[in-house]
Structure formats: structure tokens, C-alpha cells
Amino acid sequence: MILNADLHIHSCFSRATSRNMVIEAIAPQAKLKGLHIVGTGDAFHPGWRKIIEESTEYAGDGVYVRDECSFIITAEVEDSRRIHHLIILPSLEAAEEMGERMPSTTTSDGRPRVRMNGAQILEMVHEYDGIAGPAHAFTPWTSMYKSYDTYMDCYGKRPDFLELGLSADTEMADKISELADIPFLTNSDAHSPWPHRLGREFNQLEMDDISFTSLKRSIRKCRIRANYGLDPRLGKYHMTACTRCYRIYSPEEALQMKMKCPCGGRIKKGVDYRIYELSTWDEPHHPPHRPPYVHIMPLAEIIGMKYGKGVTTKFVQGIWEGLVGEFGTEIDVLLSAPIEDIGSIDAGVAVAVEAFREGSLTVIPGGGGKYGEIRFPAETLDAYFR
Numbered sequence: 041m042i043l044n045a046d047l048h049i050h051s052c053f054s055r056a057t058s059r060n061m062v063i064e065a066i067a068p069q070a071k072l073k074g075l076h077i078v079g080t081g082d083a084f085h086p087g088w089r090k091i092i093e094e095s096t097e098y099a100g101d102g103v104y105v106r107d108e109c110s111f112i113i114t115a116e117v118e119d120s121r122r123i124h125h126l127i128i129l130p131s132l133e134a135a136e137e138m139g140e141r142m143p144s145t146t147t148s149d150g151r152p153r154v155r156m157n158g159a160q161i162l163e164m165v166h167e168y169d170g171i172a173g174p175a176h177a178f179t180p181w182t183s184m185y186k187s188y189d190t191y192m193d194c195y196g197k198r199p200d201f202l203e204l205g206l207s208a209d210t211e212m213a214d215k216i217s218e219l220a221d222i223p224f225l226t227n228s229d230a231h232s233p234w235p236h237r238l239g240r241e242f243n244q245l246e247m248d249d250i251s252f253t254s255l256k257r258s259i260r261k262c263r264i265r266a267n268y269g270l271d272p273r274l275g276k277y278h279m280t281a282c283t284r285c286y287r288i289y290s291p292e293e294a295l296q297m298k299m300k301c302p303c304g305g306r307i308k309k310g311v312d313y314r315i316y317e318l319s320t321w322d323e324p325h326h327p328p329h330r331p332p333y334v335h336i337m338p339l340a341e342i343i344g345m346k347y348g349k350g351v352t353t354k355f356v357q358g359i360w361e362g363l364v365g366e367f368g369t370e371i372d373v374l375l376s377a378p379i380e381d382i383g384s385i386d387a388g389v390a391v392a393v394e395a396f397r398e399g400s401l402t403v404i405p406g407g408g409g410k411y412g413e414i415r416f417p418a419e420t421l422d423a424y425f426r
């Protein structure tokens with residue numbers, strides 16, 4: 041069976057996270073998005089484990105079900121060098137035991153900081169039959185490649201997977217020769233359950249059944265059928281840019297300015313520049329097992345762009361609900377619903393979805409912590425000279 045899985049989110053117990061990040065809000069939103077499997081995130085937090093237990097039915101082999109959404113136990117930790125690791129575990133019990141053994145400096149945060157290095161973390165995850173790898177592997181503040189030039193220096197062995205993060209895609213990462221054997225994951229890292237966050241990136245996996253064992257096998261045996269994710273230019277760390285005024289710099293310029301912006305802010309190296317530094321080749325060399333990477337955009341953002349309204353406004357949400365109600369899931373509206381049928385509900389959005397499918401929307405790249413934006417081609421120049 042082919043299943044859509046978003047394996048990295050955060051609960052209401054993580055910092056800067058929506059209070060709505062609870063199972064009973066996530067599950068129905070996942071269904072509307074078109075996700076079958078969602079990682080719980082934050083599994084080392086006792087309060088979150090309690091909520092998972094109370095608001096799901098256990099279906100066996102690591103699967104916790106609510107409203108037709110299957111949750112798998114996942115967590116993110118920050119190691120002693122401020123590197124984030126994504127962990128996928130076989131059960132709540134495994135998460136509880138492992139959580140108690142990890143020397144942690146923070147107990148209240150959903151994403152704990154632990155006094156361990158990457159190798160120790162991977163080792164311990166394997167003791168519990170879980171799998172782990174670097175989260176958002178190329179970002180400038182908290183990723184493996186901000187500290188190391190190779191995964192061996194971080195883990196001492198091959199991690200089970202690598203999460204690309206919102207600011208990178210397969211085209212970029214397959215320029216790095218050491219990643220040829222490593223499965224790529226694309227996850228949302230959502231901090232709120234609304235559909236422009238949850239499932240904004242996800243993996244399409246071939247699995248024997250819905251279980252932790254099948255999920256693990258699917259990832260380790262490279263049975264990922266597709267990665268769905270944002271155009272990396274929409275990611276907030278794609279370009280090298282100032283973290284205060286968000287001005288974008290070329291890498292050479294940034295170095296010349298000694299990474300200091302005239303506004304007084306700090307210039308942060310972008311993911312595109314970091315991947316350029318790490319690249320073995322100028323063009324991607326995809327290994328035979330590598331699945332396609334399909335660029336998607338949140339439907340609410342496409343609607344918001346079309347009408348010049350915020351994604352969380354009632355206006356945009358109303359159109360979103362009408363379309364998803366008609367076609368079943370957001371993924372269906374974005375990728376497969378006939379344009380004429382979308383047009384019979386909202387002609388303006390039909391034009392925008394068609395432009396998205398044809399790849400004719402323009403992207404104003406993000407950087408320095410600010411997300412990129414999408415525009416119809418004609419509007420792009422205006423946006424640059426705002």
C-alpha cells in the first residue's frame with residue numbers, strides 16, 4: 041500500500057508552538073490534508089505521552105489511531121552541539137524508557153536538550169530498535185551540516201535517513217556524494233495543525249501494512265516512492281541573508297561584509313550556499329533508488345496569494361474548506377482535481393492552481409529566517425520594488 045506520512049511535528053509542549061497542537065486537532069486536519077500517518081513529535085515529554093495515550097486507540101505494532109489518522113512515535117532532540125536529530129521509535133514505552141536515560145538539561149520543553157553527541161544518540165535509538173537521522177540537515181542554526189562536513193564526524197556511522205528540511209530538496213542534496221546511500225525524508229516540522237503547516241512536506245511510502253515495523257523497513261530499504269515538499273526557495277533559510285532586515289546577499293558579498301549587515305544585523309549563511317560548499321558535483325547525481333521530489337505549496341497560500349489575503353483569514357479558510365470538501369483532500373485539489381471542476385467552485389483559484397501545476401508561479405526566495413513568497417509572474421517585479 042502507498043501511504044502519505046509526515047514524520048516531524050511538534051506538540052503544544054514545544055516552545056513557540058500553537059496550543060492547538062493536540063491529537064484531537066491534528067488528526068482531523070491530517071485527514072483533510074490527505075496524510076495517513078503522522079509522527080507524534082515530542083515523545084520524550086511525559087505530558088504529551090499522556091495526551092497521546094488518552095486521545096488515541098492503540099492498534100498494535102507502534103500505531104496509535106485517532107479519526108483514521110495513524111500516529112507513530114517520534115521526537116526531536118537537540119544535542120550538546122545544538123544539532124537537531126529526528127528519532128522514530130517503536131512505542132510510547134520505548135520513548136518513556138529512553139527519555140529517562142537521556143541526560144537532559146531541559147525537562148519542560150517538548151524538544152529536549154540532551155548532554156549527548158550524535159553518535160551516542162543514534163546508538164541509544166538503535167538499542168530500542170528505533171531509527172534516527174539529522175533533522176533539517178542543512179539549516180544554519182541547529183543542523184548537522186552547520187557543525188560538520190560529513191555525517192561520519194557526527195554519528196561515527198551511517199544515519200538511517202536524512203531529513204532535507206524546508207530550504208533544501210533532492211536536486212540540491214544529490215550533489216553531495218556521501219548522501220548517495222541515504223534515504224531522504226521530507227517532513228513539515230509543523231508548529232500548528234493548520235493545513236498550510238501540517239503536511240506542507242511529506243513522504244509517500246510503500247508499506248506492507250500500517251505499522252512501525254513496515255515504516256522502518258520502508259525507510260531503511262529505500263521504499264520511499266516520492267518526496268513532496270516546498271520549492272526550497274520558499275524555505276526561510278534558503279538564501280544567505282540578514283536575520284534582522286532580511287536583505288539577501290551573495291556569498292561573496294556576505295564574506296566581504298564579514299557577515300555583518302549595515303542595519304546592524306547578522307548575515308546568516310543560507311542552505312544553498314552551504315550545499316554549494318559541500319557539493320561534490322555541480323549537477324545532481326541521483327542514485328537509482330532515489331524517488332522523485334515533487335514541489336508542492338500549501339493550498340491556503342495559493343488562495344491567499346490569489347486574493348491578497350492572509351492564509352488564516354476566514355475568507356481564505358472558507359474557500360479552502362469548500363474545495364477540500366468537494367475533492368476529499370488538499371493533496372487531491374493541488375495535484376489531481378480537474379481544473380474545470382475547481383473552476384466551477386472558484387474560478388480565480390482554478391487559475392492559480394493551474395499556474396502552480398505548470399510551474400509558472402514565481403518564487404521570491406526566503407532567507408535570514410523569513411519564508412519565501414509566491415507570486416503570479418506579472419506581480420514579481422512589483423514585489424521586488426515594494
Ligand SMILES: [Zn+2]
Binds near residue numbers: 116124175176182
Ligand atoms: Zn529542529
Ligand SMILES: [Zn+2]
Binds near residue numbers: 282283284301303
Ligand atoms: Zn540587515
